Amino acid sequence: xxxxxxxxxxxxxxxxxxxxxxxxxxxxxxxxxxxxxxxxxxxxxxxxxxxxxxxxxxxxxxxxxxxxxxxxxxxxxxxxxxxxxxxxxxxxxxxxxxxxxxxxxxxxxxxxxxxxxxxxxxxx
Amino acid sequence: xxxxxxxxxxxxxxxxxxxxxxxxxxxxxxxxxxxxxxxxxxxxxxxxxxxxxxxxxxxxxxxxxxxxxxxxxxxxxxxxxxxxxxxxxxxxxxxxxxxxxxxxxxxxxxxxxxxxxxxxxxxxxxxxxxxxxx
Numbered sequence: 001x002x003x004x005x006x007x008x009x010x011x012x013x014x015x016x017x018x019x020x021x022x023x024x025x026x027x028x029x030x031x032x033x034x035x036x037x038x039x040x041x042x043x044x045x046x047x048x049x050x051x052x053x054x055x056x057x058x059x060x061x062x063x064x065x066x067x068x069x070x071x072x073x074x075x076x077x078x079x080x081x082x083x084x085x086x087x088x089x090x091x092x093x094x095x096x097x098x099x100x101x102x103x104x105x106x107x108x109x110x111x112x113x114x115x116x117x118x119x120x121x122x123x124x
Numbered sequence: 125x126x127x128x129x130x131x132x133x134x135x136x137x138x139x140x141x142x143x144x145x146x147x148x149x150x151x152x153x154x155x156x157x158x159x160x161x162x163x164x165x166x167x168x169x170x171x172x173x174x175x176x177x178x179x180x181x182x183x184x185x186x187x188x189x190x191x192x193x194x195x196x197x198x199x200x201x202x203x204x205x206x207x208x209x210x211x212x213x214x215x216x217x218x219x220x221x222x223x224x225x226x227x228x229x230x231x232x233x234x235x236x237x238x239x240x241x242x243x244x245x246x247x248x249x250x251x252x253x254x255x256x257x258x
Contacts, residue, residue: 019145022137022173053144053162055169056225084162092166092231093217 003028007039011112012074013105015047022057029065036074043112044069045105049080059094066099075100075115077108129187134175134203144168147186151197154188155257164197164255167235170228171201171251177222179205179248189254196237196256204248211241 001024006013012035014028032044046062048054066076077100081089089095102108130150132143144165151164168184175182182203189198208214215233220226229251233239236253243249 019141021141052148053166053169055166055173056227056231057169057173060225082162084159087159088162088166088235091163091234092170093227093234094225094231 003031005031005035007035007041008109010040010042010116011045011109012036012039012041012043013045013047015049015105016051018050019052022061025058025061029061029068032065032076033068033072036069036072041074042116043074043109044076045108045112046076046078047080047105048078048085049082049104051082051085054081054085054089054094056092056094059089059096062096063099075112077102077111079104079108129185132184132186133181134172134184134201135181137176140169140172140176143172143184143186147184147197147199150186150188151255154195154197156197156255157258160255160257163235164199167232167253167255168199170232171199171253174228174249174251175201175203175205177224179203182248191256194256196254198252198254199236201251202248207245207247208241208243208249209245211243215241 003014003016012032014032062078069076078096079102081101100111102111130146132146147168148161148165151161172184185200187198189196213219215230217230218226236255238254240252
């Protein structure tokens, strides 16, 4: 399954429509990293609200996505982790260290907007 | 003996998703909370991925069980892979021989109520885990 990647303003948005297997998740990561460059995106929003389970592989892949996009100048925000998914992640011992999270896409976009504003002021 | 059983083959990464979804569906016939069902699915995901990563292929059997009036789900993940040299080490957080996070087995153990591993070098590994309804 190919996850569509949309560009809205300065941000790329990928909403995962249903659980992905490992190969598909890696494909999504690589496609997003490539698109960050081509689309000159400032941020990436990954919506996981329809993902049934975030296991150690999913967390490792999202962490590497965040690291890769940061190296290319775009922050990644993971949005929509469901309450029961979060609970299972915590029990597994998984944390999204170094990854921003937000409730939903508007929340994530607001965080990216805020961050962009701050970096403009910091450059004054 | 479990009363209902699913026998699932793990050979490609799509089988991991199928196994956890089928397991969730079967466990969903008992009175597990949505949170417990996600926990069961996550544990299945971890043991199924271990089969794929370390043995290449194997099986996950999922059944419903009853003991002392309590109902539960039992999951048996078995492979004929290289086996685990040091099971205690493999159950420690952060230990991995594959470059992973090293949270698969210890994480699955935390998620489930019962968890047992038997492994023999050159013979394979069997992980048995159970979760009981409250």
